[in-house]
Amino acid sequence: MARFVALVLLGLLSLSGLDAIQRPPKIQVYSRHPPEDGKPNYLNCYVYGFHPPQIEIDLLRNGEKIKSEQSDLSFSKDWSFYLLSHAEFTPNSKDQYSCRVKHVTLEQPRIVKWGKFSSSLVNH
Numbered sequence: 001m002a003r004f005v006a007l008v009l010l011g012l013l014s015l016s017g018l019d020a021i022q023r024p025p026k027i028q029v030y031s032r033h034p035p036e037d038g039k040p041n042y043l044n045c046y047v048y049g050f051h052p053p054q055i056e057i058d059l060l061r062n063g064e065k066i067k068s069e070q071s072d073l074s075f076s077k078d079w080s081f082y083l084l085s086h087a088e089f090t091p092n093s094k095d096q097y098s099c100r101v102k103h104v105t106l107e108q109p110r111i112v113k114w115g116k117f118s119s120s121l122v123n124h
Contacts, residue, residue, distance in 0.1 A: 023080055024105040025050035029098065029114045035091045043089045043114060045099035048082035056102040057085040060111070061095050091116065 026049045032042035047057055053075075059068040068087035075081050089097060097114040 021051050021079075022105050023049055023051040025055065025101055025103050025110075027099060027101055027110065027112045029112045031091070031114070032086075035116050037092050038090060040088060040090050043087050043097055045085045045101075045112075046082070047085070047099075047101055048076075049080045050082075050103055050105070051080050052104060053081045054104065055081070055083065057083060058100045059085055059087045060098045060100055061089070063096075063098075 025047045028044075028046040028048075030044050030046075032044060035041060043059055045057055045059055047055065053073055057070065058065045060066065066087050066089070068085050070086075071084040073081055073083055085099070091097070098111050099114070100109050100111045102109045
């Protein structure tokens with residue numbers, strides 16, 4: 001019985017130690033298809049490598065939140081987490097699109113802009 005209790009306590013200590021590890025999110029913003037003005041597309045914000053799992057991701061058009069969908073939270077072999085947020089959009093020369101991420105490891109929300117001719121990547 002003492003061995004069982006010791007194993008349970010060891011397991012709980014191991015799990016509580018996971019919360020101590022904090023990793024800032026890495027962010028990629030890209031379109032599903034090559035962008036063309038006036039042609040419907042999908043805007044993706046892939047956020048990965050973060051811990052703890054609590055995170056807020058918003059897709060923005062001209063700084064305003066747009067309706068988006070989000071994948072289920074998943075984790076990698078190293079116990080870091082990843083999510084994909086995506087929305088339908090129609091690119092044009094007037095609007096600017098970006099992804100805003102809020103996480104405990106960030107002093108302020110990080111905003112990554114979508115570039116029409118290249119994807120945006122932030123590794124910090």
